[in-house]
Amino acid sequence: MRVLVLGSGGREHALARALHRDPGVTALHCAPGNPGTAPFAENHQLDPADPTAVVELAGRLRVELVVVGPEAPLIEGVGDALGRAGIPCFGPDREAARIEGSKAFAKDIMAAAGVPTAAARVCETSDEVQEALDAFGPPYVVKDDGLAAGKGVVVTENRAEAAEHAAACGRVVIEEFLDGPEVSLFALCDGNTAIPLMPAQDFKRAYDGGEGPNTGGMGAYTPLHWAPPGFVDEVMASVVQPAVDELRRREAPYVGVLYAGLALTQQGVRVVEFNARFGDPETQVVLDRLASPLAPLLQACAIGGLDPAYRPEWHEGAAVSVVVAAEGYPANPVKGDVIEGLEAADEVPGAYVLHAGTKRDAEGRLVANGGRVLNVVGSGPDLAAARAAAYEAVSRITLRGSHHRTDIAQAAAES
Numbered sequence: 001m002r003v004l005v006l007g008s009g010g011r012e013h014a015l016a017r018a019l020h021r022d023p024g025v026t027a028l029h030c031a032p033g034n035p036g037t038a039p040f041a042e043n044h045q046l047d048p049a050d051p052t053a054v055v056e057l058a059g060r061l062r063v064e065l066v067v068v069g070p071e072a073p074l075i076e077g078v079g080d081a082l083g084r085a086g087i088p089c090f091g092p093d094r095e096a097a098r099i100e101g102s103k104a105f106a107k108d109i110m111a112a113a114g115v116p117t118a119a120a121r122v123c124e125t126s127d128e129v130q131e132a133l134d135a136f137g138p139p140y141v142v143k144d145d146g147l148a149a150g151k152g153v154v155v156t157e158n159r160a161e162a163a164e165h166a167a168a169c170g171r172v173v174i175e176e177f178l179d180g181p182e183v184s185l186f187a188l189c190d191g192n193t194a195i196p197l198m199p200a201q202d203f204k205r206a207y208d209g210g211e212g213p214n215t216g217g218m219g220a221y222t223p224l225h226w227a228p229p230g231f232v233d234e235v236m237a238s239v240v241q242p243a244v245d246e247l248r249r250r251e252a253p254y255v256g257v258l259y260a261g262l263a264l265t266q267q268g269v270r271v272v273e274f275n276a277r278f279g280d281p282e283t284q285v286v287l288d289r290l291a292s293p294l295a296p297l298l299q300a301c302a303i304g305g306l307d308p309a310y311r312p313e314w315h316e317g318a319a320v321s322v323v324v325a326a327e328g329y330p331a332n333p334v335k336g337d338v339i340e341g342l343e344a345a346d347e348v349p350g351a352y353v354l355h356a357g358t359k360r361d362a363e364g365r366l367v368a369n370g371g372r373v374l375n376v377v378g379s380g381p382d383l384a385a386a387r388a389a390a391y392e393a394v395s396r397i398t399l400r401g402s403h404h405r406t407d408i409a410q411a412a413a414e415s
C-alpha cells in the first residue's frame with residue numbers, strides 16, 4: 001500500500017514509524033514530515049492544511065491512503081477534498097471534525113446522543129459569563145469555543161482569571177469541574193463502526209506535580225493498570241458508539257480516529273473533550289505497543305468495512321513518552337537552539353527519540369523549531385522499566401533552556 005502521512009510532529013513521526021514497520025506499506029510519504037521521518041520516508045514540503053495542494057500531491061504519488069495527523073487540515077476540508085478526488089482519507093470531513101473544532105458543537109452532539117459529560121453553558125456576553133461562573137462555582141473551567149490546540153482552556157480557582165480568559169476569547173463554554181483521573185481513548189471509526197485502541201494517560205500541565213499552565217501534553221504512558229475492569233467496553237458503549245451514531249444520523253459520518261478525553265469521576269466516566277485526531281503524545285506510546293499492522297486498519301476506516309469484532313494485538317509490557325520542550329514553552333517557545341545527543345539517546349536499550357518540533361538549519365544542524373521539540377519513548381516489561389529507559393535517554397540529550405517533566409508515569413509505576 002502507498003501511504004501519505006500529513007503533519008510534522010511527534011504524533012506523525014510515530015504514525016510514520018508504525019507504517020514503516022508494516023510490511024504491507026510499499027511506499028511511505030510524509031508532508032511535510034520532519035528530520036526524524038526523513039531517513040525512512042520521503043518528505044514533501046507543503047502546507048498540509050491546503051486541500052488543493054494535498055489532493056495534487058496525493059494524486060501525483062498515486063497513494064492509496066492519506067493519514068491526516070493534525071486537526072487543522074481536517075477543519076480546512078482536506079478530507080472532503082480527498083473524498084471528492086476519490087482518494088481514501090483517514091480523517092473526518094470538515095463537518096464531522098467540528099466535534100473538535102467547536103466545543104459547543106461537541107456538547108450538542110453529546111446532549112443528543114446521551115453521552116455523559118460536564119454540564120456546560122455557551123456564553124457570549126460578560127453577563128452570561130458571570131452567571132455561569134456563579135452557577136458552577138470554583139474551580140472554574142472556561143474554554144475557548146474555537147480551535148486552540150488544547151491551550152484555550154483555563155481551569156482556575158481564581159474568578160478574575162476565569163472572567164479575563166472568557167473576555168479574551170469571545171465565545172466560550174463554561175462548565176462544571178470534573179474531578180478524577182483523565183484517560184485518553186482512541187477509537188478507529190469507519191462512519192458506522194468503531195473499535196478501540198489501548199487507553200493511555202497524558203500529562204497536560206507543564207511542570208511536575210501537575211503545576212503550571214496547560215500544554216498540548218508533556219508525556220504519556222500505557223497501559224493503565226488502574227483502569228476499572230470493563231472500562232474500554234463501557235466507554236465504547238456509552239460514549240464512542242453513541243457519538244458515531246449521532247454524527248451518522250446528521251449525515252456527517254465519522255471516519256478516522258475519535259479521541260475521547262475522559263475523566264473518571266466519582267459519578268462515573270465523563271467526556272472532557274473529543275478530538276478528531278490522534279492525541280499527542282499518547283499516540284506515541286499506544287503505537288509503540290501495537291503489534292498488528294497499522295495500514296490495513298486505517299485503510300478499513302477510510303474505505304469502510306471495519307470489522308466491529310476485530311481487536312488489534314498488543315505487545316506485552318509498557319511504554320512511556322517524555323516530551324522535551326523548548327525554553328519558554330508553552331507561552332513563548334524559543335526556536336533555533338541546537339539539539340545534541342540524539343544518537344546516544346537512541347542507543348539506550350528500549351528507547352528511541354521521535355521528532356516533534358525540529359528542523360535542519362542552513363548548516364544542516366538539528367535545531368528546535370517548536371514548543372514540544374522531542375518525544376522520548378521508552379518501553380520495557382513494566383512501567384518502571386519503560387520510565388527508566390525513557391529518562392536515561394532524555395538525560396543524554398542537550399538543548400539549551402529545555403525542560404521536561406520528571407514525573408511522567410511515576411505514580412502509576414509505583415502503585
Ligand code: AMP
Pocket residue numbers: 118141143150151152153155175176177178179182204214261272273
Ligand atoms: P480540553 O481542551 O477540553 O481537553 O481541556 C484541556 C484540559 O483542561 C483537560 O485535559 C483537563 O485537564 C482540563 N479540563 C477541561 N475541562 C475540564 C473540566 N470540566 N473539569 C476539569 N478539568 C477540565
Ligand code: GLY
Pocket residue numbers: 149150202216217275278279280281282
Ligand atoms: N495530548 C492531548 C492532545 O493531543 O490533545
